[in-house]
Amino acid sequence: MPKLLAIISLAALLALVPSIHAQLNTLAVAAGKKYFGTATDNPELTDGPYVAQLGNKADFNQLTPDVTEPSRGVFAFSGGDAIVAQAKKNGQLVRGHNCVWHNQLPSWVSSGGFNNATLLSIVQTHCSTLVGHYRGQIRDWDVLNEIFNDDGSFRQSIFFTTTGTAYISAALRAARAADPAAKLYINDFNIEGTGPKSTAMVNLVRSLKTREFPSTESAFKPTSLSFAALGVEVAITELDIRMTLPATPALLAQQQRDYQTVAAACRAVPGCVGITLWDWTDKYSWVPGTFAVEPGQEASL
Numbered sequence: 001m002p003k004l005l006a007i008i009s010l011a012a013l014l015a016l017v018p019s020i021h022a023q024l025n026t027l028a029v030a031a032g033k034k035y036f037g038t039a040t041d042n043p044e045l046t047d048g049p050y051v052a053q054l055g056n057k058a059d060f061n062q063l064t065p066d067v068t069e070p071s072r073g074v075f076a077f078s079g080g081d082a083i084v085a086q087a088k089k090n091g092q093l094v095r096g097h098n099c100v101w102h103n104q105l106p107s108w109v110s111s112g113g114f115n116n117a118t119l120l121s122i123v124q125t126h127c128s129t130l131v132g133h134y135r136g137q138i139r140d141w142d143v144l145n146e147i148f149n150d151d152g153s154f155r156q157s158i159f160f161t162t163t164g165t166a167y168i169s170a171a172l173r174a175a176r177a178a179d180p181a182a183k184l185y186i187n188d189f190n191i192e193g194t195g196p197k198s199t200a201m202v203n204l205v206r207s208l209k210t211r212e213f214p215s216t217e218s219a220f221k222p223t224s225l226s227f228a229a230l231g232v233e234v235a236i237t238e239l240d241i242r243m244t245l246p247a248t249p250a251l252l253a254q255q256q257r258d259y260q261t262v263a264a265a266c267r268a269v270p271g272c273v274g275i276t277l278w279d280w281t282d283k284y285s286w287v288p289g290t291f292a293v294e295p296g297q298e299a300s301l
């Protein structure tokens with residue numbers, strides 16, 4: 001008996017090991033998810049220890065690069081290609097980010113003075129070229145990024161003020177045609193809870209599904225997240241949790257609970273396929289550069 005007990009407790013101890021060393025992707029897959037992933041960026045790919053951890057599939061089985069069209073008809077694929085190659089080397093999934101975004105928009109688009117028809121054709125060309133370039137290599141595409149205001153109205157981007165909502169289906173249709181197998185996402189922040197913005201997103205997805213992208217059946221058995229209840233896939237795509245410095249033990253403990261809350265929310269919803277950190281180390285976080293005003297915000301990862 002004592003010997004058997006000893007064996008059992010050793011087994012119990014070994015079973016704990018994966019949770020001691022995070023192994024985020026291993027645990028996500030064990031919970032029925034498709035991946036746990038991270039964003040990355042090209043300058044970081046010269047950092048050996050960083051790249052080694054980026055390729056650690058026990059933690060990350062999905063990478064998110066950026067791709068762009070710096071002038072009309074000229075596409076800058078080399079940065080995206082390098083990250084797709086990095087993912088491929090390790091057999092990791094890739095999430096494309098993104099086709100249409102009002103921010104970091106080249107001035108040839110924002111100041112081009114294009115009319116409705118021309119801007120729609122620019123959106124179509126951009127989405128079909130990007131998605132087509134990576135056809136078969138990218139599982140998920142953020143086709144539309146941050147198209148709502150927090151009050152649920154459509155953001156007054158150059159796309160909306162010129163085309164109305166026509167650019168939304170134009171972008172989605174172009175992406176769908178360019179890679180029929182890719183999952184097409186409408187990506188946004190502040191929609192993880194309930195409120196006017198998430199309601200607006202649910203309504204948009206419902207209307208797109210009804211009018212333009214009828215799907216026969218959903219494989220998911222959704223429970224609570226209202227997006228998943230529409231029978232569409234959902235994912236946590238850009239996760240980080242910043243804090244106002246100094247990073248006290250209490251704040252870090254709260255941050256740990258908050259990360260656990262997000263992971264538990266995705267875990268509880270069968271339609272939620274995965275979680276992607278917005279990079280995995282504070283060394284390369286976007287937060288200090290963007291929220292550096294006193295008191296600085298940091299320690300998000």
Ligand SMILES: *[C@@H]1O[C@H](CO)[C@@H](O)[C@H](O)[C@H]1NC(C)=O
Binds near residue numbers: 120162163164166
């Ligand atoms: C832009 O053109 C599309 C396609 O013809 C049309 O559906 C949409 O209503 C137009 N938008 C505006 C603001 O005129």
